[in-house]
Amino acid sequence: MKFRTRAIFSLNLAVLTACPAFAQQPSVQDSFSKPYWELVVGPFALHFSNEDEHKQVVLLGVERSEGDGWMWGFSAFRNSFGQASAYAYYGYRWDGLFSNPAIYVKLSGGIIYGYKGEYEDKVPFNHNGFGLGIIPAIGYQLTKADSLQVGALGTAGLIFTYNRRF
Template sequence: MQKHCGLRLAAIATMALAGSFHLNTFAQTAEPPLRSAARWELSFSPYTHHWHHDDEHKNVALIAIERIQPDNALWGAALFNNSFGQTSGYVYYGRQWDGVFGQPALYTKLSAGVIYGYRGKYKDKVPYNRGGFSPAIIPAVGYRLTPVDAVQVAILGTAGVMFSYSRRF
């Protein structure tokens, strides 16, 4: 157990340090993103912290692709292994707000969509699950390390929080 905790902390520290060389420079000179063109973002999450320990929990890893429109509307899809080791997916639509609290690098997101993947004995681990499909609303807060790199924390309801790294292209 301690080994897994140490690996998780190392993953979080690595994500935080990944952009630390550019952090101060970007935070002082950042301007709001250009809104003249849609942009793609690829995200990776190596770690999710669960609020409550369960011996059946497995590490959650996620990869997602997202399209952010010039008006900051967004849509995307994610593929992940859920907390119980089942291959799962999330398709969603939402919105991003940049420059939160007057900080150019700080943003928030809200997405709503459908999760598929909690099946069998785990079907009741997410609310309103019908045939493996369940609705989801996921708020997130992010910090843009550079114009193309960001770290983000998503709140997964009563389950936990997910830490991720995003790259814009």
């Protein structure tokens, strides 16, 4: 299991590293020029600890960029313990990290629901399944419509997503 996790992590890292060789470089103005929606698909999460009780995380979400960097969204996911969960959030996106218009950073904060029962303590300030979440992420804009993103899930792990603008 550890080999599979390392292999998937290495593959994602290789794709992000190789992207400048084949990606269309969108301008920073393209990212903020007008509002748009994004479909967010997260097929994989990497946990920092390999607990036997961890399950595969699967995420599906929708995000709205207002055209000025501000964004809001909603995602539904199966958490690391197999529970149906959701994250409603508001945040900001900064484009052009390291003077590269294709690299961006996002910071979102909001309400997470779904960590209940014996897993309530896995999310800060959790009460009856409702807790607070802050997710920093870094992404690479492959084309004007497609991007890959890695988000930090506190001290628990990383979520890898594919985002598609429409």
